[in-house]
Amino acid sequence: MSELDQLTQSLARNLKRLRGERGFTLDALAARAGVSRGMIIQIEQARTNPSVGTTVKLADALGVSIATLLDHEQGSPVRLVPESRAVRMWSTDTGSSATLLLGTDARGLLELWSWRLMPGDGRASDPHPEGAIELLHVTTGELTLVVDGAPYAVPAGGSASFEAHHPHAYRNDGPDPVEVTMAVSIPPVR
Structure with missing residues (x-):
């Protein structure tokens, strides 16, 4: 799997999970982010790679960093990023x-x-x-x-x-x- 495919899959998985954790419907997230419902569906199904602007709007609407939206890793109190x-x-x-x-x-x-x-x-x-x-x-x-x-x-x-x-x-x-x-x-x- 290419790096872009991994990024697309992480974004899809994390967007759907974070939207669910916050209890946002597709319509609610679309309204908060100023992103179309259809675009959110495509992202959650890993069928598209959104623009940086769209990714930032979604992260802001969910109250998370772009890093969390793209690759959510938890565990140790220290996170090293090569x-x-x-x-x-x-x-x-x-x-x-x-x-x-x-x-x-x-x-x-x-x-x-x-x-x-x-x-x-x-x-x-x-x-x-x-x-x-x-x-x-x-x-x-x-x-x-x-x-x-x-x-x-x-x-x-x-x-x-x-x-x-x-x-x-x-x-x-x-x-x-x-x-x-x-x-x-x-x-x-x-």
């Missing part, structure tokens, strides 16, 4: 990418990300639920962080935090690659 198990969520032909390094659901979700944006590339994010916070640290290049339409320059060595329920995007307007480590915190579903 580089080979990190999940590449998106990439471009020019070499930009975002990799979910690790996530947890303890007291709300918390995710750790590694992003690489090549010159001229950018990525918009749907707003997260109220109370969500993102922290980021630029290790290489200069990131243009756009929150609620306003751009903020974050140079290498600089950090930023923002309320992630606002529309936001990440851009590389410079000539060099940008590398960012980001943490996303979303409060538990009430």
Whole structure:
């Protein structure tokens, strides 16, 4: 089974389980996530690989991290994630990418990300639920962080935090690659 097939199967199994644990009908989850009922059915039957945006909306609606939605492992109080198990969520032909390094659901979700944006590339994010916070640290290049339409320059060595329920995007307007480590915190579903 390919890595993509394993990811599709994990997503299908976990989405159905988490929806059931929360007592959400297909219609209720569709309404909470802003994702069609038909798409949720296809995902739960492992017949499709949804976009990153759809996966994020479903995770947010369920109050879990993307890592939990894609591969829910429990057991030891320590969870080690080798580089080979990190999940590449998106990439471009020019070499930009975002990799979910690790996530947890303890007291709300918390995710750790590694992003690489090549010159001229950018990525918009749907707003997260109220109370969500993102922290980021630029290790290489200069990131243009756009929150609620306003751009903020974050140079290498600089950090930023923002309320992630606002529309936001990440851009590389410079000539060099940008590398960012980001943490996303979303409060538990009430």
